[in-house]
Amino acid sequence: MEGAEIDYAAMFQALPGMVALLTPELAYADVNEEFLRLSGRTREELIGHYLFDVFPDNPNDPAATGARNLRASLVRVLETGERDAMALQRYDVESTERPGTWTERYWSPVNAPVLGPDGRVVLIVHRVEEVTELIKARGGPEGTRARVLEAELYTRARELQEVNERLRKAHAREREVALALQEAMLPAPRPVGHHRAAVRYRPAVGSLNVCGDWYDLVDLPGDRIGVAVGDVVGHGLGAACVMGLLRSALSAASLVADGPAQALDVLGLYARSVDGAANTTAVETHIDWDAHTIAYSSAGHPPPALLHTDGSVEFLDQATDPPLGARPEPVPRPQAAVAFTEGDTLVLYTDGLVERRREDIDTGLARLADSLSRHRELAPEALADALLHALLPLGGATDDTALVIVRL
Structure with missing residues (x-):
């Protein structure tokens, strides 16, 4: 085969076993010949149609x-980007020749x-092995014992699925309570002096993924405001x-501290007395409109982005230190400052906006910079919506996202 081009379409059709390609909307994009043969469906009955229709x-x-169970597996693949091998499933199939007549069938699915x-995730490879004949096999004592064992395994699998469903509902209730608490504690959108700002919070997709992201805006003496975002480890x-x-x-420390670094120093000392606060990341900025400067300090958090009126983007990464509680003894945190001009835009966010599995963080930051540059003419509210639309996955992110945008 050296030097020869492989015909992957022909190879897909020739694959042994049932293989289908599904879109993120769970519609059939393609199936191989074995899938058509064993499912008893034509290509026209499958391609473009929703799997569960x-x-x-x-x-x-x-x-x-x-x-x-199959839908839950496919959703896990879409959310995590990871392969999911399912337990043995009984999934009856309706006869195309005799509508209303269902045949008992057993399957072993893998979704990648x-x-x-x-x-x-742009496609899901849905490979299925039919094991109906194996499950129904009889013939002598060995076949009988195998049949009994398979039946017991199937019963145990059903019981496990019921337990998983109860756990799912319990986690869903916890998610609702956590979201309600989170929304109650986050500050409502409000004007910051005479300046324009927009805030957004988007919870993670999935009952287990409500996180501890936050944002805050506080008026400081003079024509100044403090803007911060943070992310608690855990769910x-x-x-x-x-x-x-x-x-x-x-928020309280910002009112009395000399600058953002000192505010984070105070927060770090307080975090030592709070269970679950270790390794929290946060970034604090103080915007001074009289001096046209932004002072900032970061505790292990992704850098704020400063969008200039010419479309260039500057990441504020010159004062970064480890997360809260990461050092055995407290050390004063660094602080830096940058000048801005009227019309620039400051953007603070949590990692759900830029981080993706198996992707370097610099790729996400470059994607953010590109989107900011393309949408630089938008007002803060419209810019916030444009960023979320452009950067978050279509099915929702697997991590929370907090976003603050201030027009300078």
Whole structure:
């Protein structure tokens, strides 16, 4: 084959076993010949159609869970970008020749992501091995024992699925409580003096991923404001509670500190007394309109972006230190300052906006800079919406996102 070009389309059709390509909307993009043969469906009945319209659960079996389990697996692949191998599934199939007649079928599915250049899932490889004949096999004592064992395994799998469903519902309730607490503790959007600002918070997709992201804006003496964002390590209700404590503490420290570095020093000392606050990241900025400067300090957080009126973007990364509590003994944090001109825009955010699995952080920062430059003419509210639309995955991010935009 040296020097010969491989015909991947022909190879896909010749693959042994049932293989389908699904879009992120879970519609069939392509299937191989074996999939057509064993599913009993034509290409026209599959391509472009939603998977669960073609293969719904058996309505005559109230305990049928095949479609629900398969959907959960596919959603996990979309959210995590990771391969998902499923347990043995009973998933009955309706006869195309005798509508309303369902055949008992058993399947062993594996779902794997195909990632695009931006790290997003663009296709799902859905490979299925039918094991119906193996499950139903009889013939002598060995076959009988195998049949009994498979039945017991199937029963245990059903019980495990029921436990997982109860856990899912419990986590969903925790997510609702955590979100309500988080929204109650985050400051409502409000004017900052006579300056224009926009804030956004987008929770992570999935019941387990409510995090401790926060933002804060506080009026300081003179024509100054403090703007901060932070991210607590961990998930759920505990992270939301820690977030509220740290946000309030940093807001109070900003009012009396000499600058953002000292405010983070105070926050670091306070964090040592709060369970779950270790390794929190935060960045604090003080904007001075009289001096046209931004003083800033970062505790392990992604750098703020300063969008200039000419479309260039400057990342404020000259005063970065480890996260809160990362050092055994407190050390004064660094502080830097940068000048701005009227019409520039300051953007603070948490890592959910720029970080993606298996992708270097510099790629996400470059994507942010490009989007800021392209949308530099927009007002803060419109710019915030444009950034979220351009940078967050279509199905939602697997990490929370907080975003603050201030027009200088």
